[in-house]
Amino acid sequence: MSSRDKILAAVSQNQPVYSPVPDISFLQGDNDNTVAKFVDILTTIGGKVILAETIADVRFLLLEELKNHSRKVTTVPLLGDIMEMVNKSLHDPHTMENIDYAVIEADLAVAENGAVWVTEDKLFTRVLPFICQHLAVIVKADNVVPTMHEAYQKIGDSTYGFGTFIAGPSKTADIEQSLVLGAHGARSLTVFLLS
């Protein structure tokens, strides 16, 4: 008997009487002031939020910021003229090691925890938002939902090879509970909220 069959047999034999899956539809957030809440929470956890009307505004704001950075990469076509464009999956993600500043797009943001949801189809290369020194994410203010319940409703049964919630810059407090930003992922996170 294979380990698989042994494990499944033991589990079947030992699992308790069937208990139904609870309904979770009653768990809902409050739709008031979601944008203000998002800004507040993301700022508290070390991120930065910049409100902008359009991508053209973001482009304008970035022009100044990007002067301070070496290799700058984006997946957003409208920024392709001011940054290096990455719009297909790179054969070797190791070549992204020296990216200083990256700008990507997200479909969704969550007010209660300051997270943005990004998927592989918009990242092209999975490691991009982790390996860059500084990360900026563009998301529409209309796509800010109150809680994780609404976030997963929106994600629904969409398919992705990889997807991730990113909430603020990479951090650790493993040394005596002292919070340090910039553990292994991006040292800073800026979210451009498009109205």
Add this chain to the structure above:
Amino acid sequence: MTGNKDHAALAEVFNKDEDRVDWHDETLWFIRKKRDLAVNKIDNWEELRETASQIKNNVLSNLSNYLQEFEAKASANGVIVHWAADAAEHNQIVLDLLKQQGITQMVKSKSMLTEECHLNEHLEANGIDVIDSDLGERIVQLAKEMPSHIVLPCIHKKKEEIGELFHEHLGTPAGNADPQFLTETARQHLRDVFLTRRAALTGVNFAIAETGEFVVCTNEGNADMGAHLADIHIASMGIEKIIPERKHLSVFLRLLTRSATGQPITTYSSHFSKPRKGKEMHIILVDNGRSIQLGREDFRNSLKCIRCGACMNTCPVYRRSGGHSYHYAISGPIGAILAPNLDMEKYADLPFASTLCGSCSNVCPVKIDIHDQLYKWRQVIVQKGYAPTAKKVSMQAIANVLGSSWKYHVAGKAARTVMQLAPFAVNNKFNPWYKHRDMPEVPEKSFGEWYKINRNK
């Protein structure tokens, strides 16, 4: 590492440095308070806990189906699924996967399961170099220690000790114990590791039966840096990590970090569904005693655990005895109910390392009846004859005295006399009871004697 010492003996070692105990106690209580602040901001926290508990009840009652559903979906996604009945089989699967590819170096993110299985030791004995990439885990790895806490692996270490370790192993200047500087050093050191390792192993926080994807949560980004740069990603998970549907993640991700550290969510909650083009993704489903625990009616709820560590942060015994006193990969109250399932004799002492105050059960995000299970384990352990000898002998003596009315009266009188005339005879370090508790003040008469005099008044 801890030899044959039990929890009390190991706690005694930790308690030698009183200042450190106070510091450890206060640090963890600070984290418990951060948890309270975060939790109190959520209006329906109790409903959320109850829902999570019910989802987990469903998981445990339908686990064999969910495991098969998960296997089918993950396989369809191009992930290779392996099954391991025990720790040895798990470790062998990992070793074989590495050997097939001629890989001798691996980077690993936090996985308590691999601690439970002693994977690192097994791989190192077989010529594989393993580097733990979570900062806290890297620190305990350099110190050749076990993690003392499941979420905060080096919470027992002072920054000066960490500075010393980094000086010795990573060449930082002697005497530099600045957390910012040390973290930056680890970032540089580990970045090189991430870029050069062809294999990455991660743990799994949640696995979704409905979709075959699994979720890994980190603050540092180390799991992602490892997995997205490697040719082969191995994810090890206990079979109890399954949840039914993707939407249920909303419940657990809301609970996990608020309970753990008071954060609203980890920096990264990564959902792995398919391997990168041309790369391999493997999942190892590990039983290692979980199916047995599932069959223990009184203890199966321990399998609902989502490894947040809240029970440790709140535990008055854990905070004052340190994680290493539990001599098991998972310390604290939850470890004390998981460990005896694996080896009742070796871990017979752990369910006694508790005041049964119930604080652990109150903070548990999935409502595990932790303190009740500790109490029940004590009974099982004594009945099966695994109780520590001193406890066994004294309990037999007590049973003998309590079983006979004349022995009880004589013993009571003798004890009262001794404690009044010569309190030092019992209040000394040779009395193990006194070591853990203050002796009560002794009444002049027993209740029986008092009643005899007073009943006619």
